Amino acid sequence: MGIIETRHLTHDYQKIDEDGKTQVSCRAVDDVDLDVSPGQFIAILGHNGSGKSTLAKHLNAILLPTQGTVYVDGLDTRDAEKLDAIRQRAGMVFQNPDNQIIGTVVEEDVAFGPENMGVSPREIEQRVEASLKTVDMWEYRKHSPNRLSGGQKQRVAIAGVVAMEPMCIVLDEPTAMLDPVGRKEVIRAAQKLNREKQVTIILITHYMEEVIEADRVIVMDQGKILMQGTPREIFSRVEELKAHRLDVPQVTMLAHELRKSGLPIPEGILTVEELADAISPLVNHTESKKG
Amino acid sequence: MSIKIEHLNYIYSQGTAYEKQALTDINLELPDGQFAGVIGHTGSGKSTLIQHLNGLIKATEGTVYYNGENIYAENYVMKDLRSRVGLVFQYPEYQLFEVDVFTDVCFGPKNLGLPKEEVEKRAYEALRQVGLKEKYFKKSPFELSGGQKRRAAIAGILAMQPEVLILDEPTAGLDPRGRDDILEQIARLHAERGITVVLVSHSMEDIAKYVERIIVMEKGRVRFDDTPKKVFEHDRELEQIGLAAPQVTYVMRELKNRGMDVDLCATTIDEAKQSILRCMAGRG
Structure with missing residues (x-):
């Protein structure tokens, strides 16, 4: 069974006026069927507004479908009682490194997730160490996050998700605000998690060089899946990609x-x-x- | 007419425990109408450097001349300089604050003390130059997409009609379409109005495509300052300081290693293609 399955997933954003009436409804994700097997590295490409972030936010129940269904490890995201279980299975890392760190010390920040899950203090310690080592940030464990570079902050954010031991991590443009070195560090950390710990990775990005090692590339356009295949298959369709003004x-x-x-x-x-x-x-x- | 920097040093928080030398002995001249690129790893001093160009930061030592005038001279009118040298910060959309896009773009020229008519004329023109459609003019800046917000913010600077336009990573965080749109518009402005443009970027491919000169910063110093072709010849050194040459440069290097007589200076796809085809034709 897949770790992520969406069936006819559709999501409408609604703009509500001051009287609480719906003014405009805008379809961000349109009838998407997605199947992700455990251990895969999936890359999702597409322009701003193509629906990729909206899709991503369904994968750990930040958003719920307007129509259709999303299953995370077989759990329906609309089942409110399963919310904790779903979020424990599918973790999320966002674009802005400054918006997702809450601890005043790196190791405290990483411990936040497992603490909230009720993990025992001894195990928290072990998890914090293991996850910081995975992202090569162990030597910074006593540092204050605000003095770290963007790439380092993103890796701390990833460690915070890893410490919850999810089966799947969704990274929503984690490198968009980083410099080339920071970008490489973050991608390397994601690849390592995938290879060494068999964590399923769903990477949303604009940078083509980050997708060439993925198992599968999905190109989104106007809320739908436009293309899907191995990086080689996708990048064989240069004219099509160019027509959609995507990078090659x-x-x-x-x-x-x-x-x-x-x-x-x-x-x-x-x-x-x-x-x-x-x-x-x-x-x-x-x-x-x-x- | 130019910007000239002589022996510039800048030290952050001088005299405190956090004292840090950000720029060391910078000497540069930016002639009128040049399209220059500044690259460097995070923390190399790029942003600090460009903030000296319109007097936002005052050098600890050294001098900046604008059109031959020392901007640190006692009687120099700094306000004047800031209207002539427009600086677009990183993520400029965070600085949009007015009720609608048009009013926001009017803010700069209004503060220059121009009559209302002229202010609005300039705002229209600036918004047209960045390619923002009229239907967005009366919208709240917060209703726009990332790329549109960025363009609105750049229009706010253009409306001051600067002689020099400095952009600090204008495409960071944008998608490929937004990035190409903005860079094309900047290139067009440079071509049509002849303004001097300084582009700070992390993307070597973008830099190679647009600029005529690259200034490479490393640890607060100018490491290289030359045409893109000359700078990208130092691909190994660039890598050592956390940068890289464009991907095609590496293709050419690899082909050369395999015995093909290709042009190592090719930095764009078109140049590389021409060189490879020439090389094939010559041999066949």
Whole structure:
């Protein structure tokens, strides 16, 4: 069974005027079926307003469906009695590193989640240590969060979720406000959790280089799933991505352009190595002809 | 006409326990009409540097000249400088505060003491320049999307009609479409009005695409200051200071390593493509 299943998930935002009447209703997520198996690394792409954050917020019952159903490890998110169980299974990390840290010391912040779950003090200690080590922030355990860099703060936020030992972590643009180094640190932490602890990761991002190692990429547009597949399948559809003004990694774009110019280069090139591998035999071939 | 910085040093919280040298011996000249990029790791001093350019921060040592005048001179009118050198902060949308977008954009020119008619004319023009449609003018800034808010905030600076426009990571946190829109509009402003633009960015791909000069900051000093091509030749050193060259530069390097005679200076997709095709044609 999947860790996350949505069936015909639809969500409408309503704008309510001063008299409490609905003025406008806007469909943010439109009939989405999503299945995520345990241990997968899923990346969700899409523009602002494409519905990806709204979708994400359904995965730990911050939002409830207007229509359709969301199951987290088989639990229906509309079942209010299961709310704690759902949030323990699916943790969430948000975009702004300054909005999600509450403790005055790093280790206290990480302990907050398990404390609220009623975990014993000794186990809290163990969990705090393990999760801070996973995100490489153990040496900062006694620091004040407000003096950390953005990437470090985000990793503390991830540790806080990890300490609750969730099966699944949803990261909603965790790197959007970070510099390139901070971005890499956060993505590396998510990949490590996925590989070493088999935590299911759902990563929402605008940065293409962050999705090329995902098991599956989902592209959202106007509340619907526009494309779905492996990174290679998705990035083979350059023209479609461009038509929706989505980014394509520079190396994929260059490969695509060369292909359009007549060079026999396959679509879906994702790394510098792959492109070089595709180009260099062509040169050797022409050289040998000449010789 | 230019901005000139001579032997600039800046120390934060001088004389306290938190004293920190943020900038060390900076010497730069920004000629009129240049499109320059400033890159550097977080904490390298980029933001501190640009806040000197319109006098928001006063140098601990050294001098800043605007059009040949020392801005620290006793009789220098700082207010004048701030209307000529427009600074768009990071996340400028946090500074939107008026009841509607149009009024917000009017705030700057109004404070310059311009007549109402001129203020509104400038506000219209600025909003048009950033590509914000008229239907948003009377909306509360908080009803706009992230990219629209950002554009409204930039319009607020443009309405002052600055001679120099400095933008501190104007595309941070935006989606690819919002990012491209804003950068294209800035490039167009630079081309059409000839204003000097200083763009602070983390994205090497963006920088490579738009600017004619890159200033690389590291630990409060200028590490490199040259054309993008020359700067990106130092890809190893850039990596050591937490930066990187654009991805295509690495493709070219790899091809060169494999014996192809490609142009190592290619920094954009188009340049790389031309060079690879030329190389193929030459050999075939």
